[in-house]
Structures are given as C-alpha cells and as structure tokens.
Amino acid sequence: MSLKGKTIFITGASRGIGREIALRAAQDGANIVIAAKTTTAHPKLGGTIHSVAKEIEEAGGQALPIQLDVRDQDAVAAAMKQAAEHFGGIDILINNAGAINLNGVEALDPNRFDLMYQVNTRAVMVCSQAALPYLKQSTNPHIISLSPPLNMKETWFGVHAPYTITKYGMSMLTIGMNKEFEKYGISVNALWPRTIIATAAIEFSLGGRELFTRARTPAIMADAAYAIMNSQGRSLTGRLLIDEEILREQGVTDFEQYRVEASDEELMVDLFVDA
Template identity: 50%
Template structure:
C-alpha cells in the first residue's frame, strides 16, 4: 500500500532506518515522529551499551512519546536475513515503505598501516554493503510509494588528496555509501536518492568517544540541525531532487533558515569557532 503524499509533513508515512537508537538517527526519527510518521528502526542495541546511551527499545519509546508509531527491530544490517526480516516486518506493520534512511555507520580514522583488518571489514560491511543491501531490499516497496526517498548520511565525493589520504579505510567506506546512493538514484529514476552531510561536527557519542572528547563536543552543533535538514529533504516531492550530495546547512538555507546559532551544542558559540567536519 502506497501512502499519499502529504507535502510538508511526514504524517502517516513510513520510514525504515538503519541504526537510530541514539544520536543523529534518533534525532531524525523524533523529528519525523513529531509529524505522526511511522518509524521502523533496525539496530543491534537490544541491551544497554556500557558506554553509549539508548537501545532500539528506548528509541521506540521516545518515538511514540513524540507522536509517531514505532517498530523496534533488533537486527544487524550486515545480515541479509536480518535485512529481509526488517523489510517484511515494516511492511507488515505499516503497509509499505516510503523512506529509507541509511544512518548506521562504523568509524575508525586509523591510518592505513594501523587500521586493523577487522575494522576495515566492519566499515565496509556496515557502511557500504549495509547501505546498498537495505536500500535494495526496500526498492520494490519504494517503487509503489507515491513519494519514495532514500537518504544516506554520507559525504559528497571529494577527491582532494587531503581527504583521500587522511584515513583511507574510512574514506572508502563513507564514499561507498555515497556511490551506492547515487547509483540507485541513476538506476531507479522515480526514487529520490540523495546523501546529506554537515559542515561542522555534530555532538554525538561518536564525537565524544572516538574523535575529540569534550573539547570537540563544545565546538560542534546538535543532532537537531541534521534532523531538521533531513526533514526538509524527505518532505520535498521525490521528483524534484535526486542523485545529489546535499549539505545540511545549504538545505536549511534553501528552506529559509538563516540563523544557525540555536544549533550550537554550547549556546553562544560563534559559527566561526565551530569545528569543520571531515570531507568538505
């Protein structure tokens, strides 16, 4: 069953998201829930993590509290069986799929000689293969949606040696997400498939634990800026924009947002003090 387009709102529309138990994915889910969307999240976090907040179940509770319908699915997007099950459960619960958000991502910024093979494999499996396989599994349902979208949280393809050489393993994985998305846009022309990436670092557990601790968190923006931009992307009619690598701040500026100060993780931090994200 395809849901009718309701322009400017996600009410009644169904999102299938990878990850989403915390951070940017959860923020996107809650923004959609505020409209009354159906949100299925497939993530591994069945039980609390010792260092990270949130499980797929607590995320579902938050989605319901925000006004949406939630379907928590414990699964690993590295597993073809889990992907097939997630798609089937989502269609069974909500009658179709309108939007796929490829949010799940593994990160390791090690240099090539220091990068452990198992970490390379994890990033390739989650970021590239997971994005491709989850999107692919949803395509038959997206093709019968009245307004289908695929949105991947990955950067534009920037072939500057600065980024190619900084962390080659991670760069390959994130660019692979983008290539998969742009490829699907070219192959399935009725589905709007785009990528979205921020100009500044975003205050998430990944930034806190893996990149720069409290110091970097203080010069980042909140996940809400990513959520608001994602909302603007997936509420535009699918025929208007596809195959593009979009930047969070550009999407918001295009929508008429001129003041980003409210998104600073530490209120009052001037824009020129914020830390630029990688790949731009």
C-alpha cells in the same frame, strides 16, 4: 510539509542522528522503524531501540523497534518485510548506521576495514535492495544515506584512506541508485553535516567530549533530513547534500540555534568538507 502516515525505516536509530531524525518525523505522526543492534543500555552510550520507540510514541508517532545487524542481508530482508507488513508499506529508507576508524593503511587491522565496508558501503546496497519492492509502491519514495560529498583532495585519503573509501562508497551508490531508480520515481540523496555533530562518534572516535563546544546538535541533521523527505516527485534527487546547504535553500538563516552551547569558539568543520 508533513510526514503523517509515512513509514520511515531508519538504520542505526537507537541514538545520535538517527534517533533525532526519528523524533523529528514522529512529531508529524509518522511510522518509524528503529532498526539497530542495541537492545540493552550501554554504560557509556545511551539509547536502545526500545527507549527510542517510547520517545517516538510520546512525540506523536508510531514505532516498531527491530534488532538488526545491517551486515546480515537475510535479517535485513526479514526486517523490511516485517516493517512493511506492520505498517502497510515503506516510504522512506534512511541509511544512517555507520562504523568509523581513522587509522591509516599501516595501522588498520584488516578486520576493522571489513567491518567499516560492510556497515557503511555494503549495507547501503543491501538495505536499499531489500527496501526497493516496497518503495516502488510508495507515492513519494526516498532513500537518504548519511555520507559525504566526494571531495577528492589528498588530505582526505592520506590520513584515513580506508574509512574514506567506505564512506565515499555510500555516496557513489547514491549517485548510481539515483539514476537506476529514476524509472521508479524514487528520490535518492546523501546528507552530511558541515560541522561536527555532538554524537558518540565525536566523543569516542574524534577527540572527546570537549569538542562539543565546537559542535552542533543532531537537530540540524534532523531538520535537513525532514526537508529532503518532504520534497515531492524527485524535485530534489541525486545530490550529495550538506545540512546547512539544504536548510538555507529552505529559508533558514539562524544557525546559532543548533550550537551545543553558546560559545565564541569557531565551529569545527567536519571531515570531507572544505573550511
């Protein structure tokens, strides 16, 4: 398997899972477009499009940092055009950018719902639509969205229905685009972690850094995405995949390597995944 020479457009790639996927692909010599909003370092959140670009080049890849707000459809179209002209095409789109707020209907500011909907659901459509002309020209095109299985149990709606709706929207678009883009030979999948991943979202939205003892590193998602990106000819498509599931299919049996730290504590299962 190799992504050498492939051009991968990753939204929200200045930190966390997006950054880790970029660095994994860079080891093969891939071309990576780091499309994110952060251009200057945040006191609490490490990583900018420029710092990740440097890391990609040090890892063996080619990098193109583009400041991008995925809510701006004109900016998205311009970024795709810039990426395609710079690298000679686009082979893979990874919809990684996300927004989270776990308040329920009673407490959630409608403006926060609008933000989640625009960054989660709408941006998947906008980015996929803008990438489509270039993906059609690729020999093995992929779209991967970081969204969950459609688990319809009441527990995933009763506490934070607004967030659930916006993430499930991404997954439903995945199912729909898989069918719609079949004629173009584009593989379309979603990917979600079985356990919580040590990212800023966990630290600042789901309970704090102390949860990292029950978390895995972003490397497991990067390895899972790498396996999907290397699948050929729609042999893997239309699935709402769990990271551990796809890696087991690839023959991986040692998952302790992905723990943030050695611990006897039980790993915390992520949202939308049954324990």
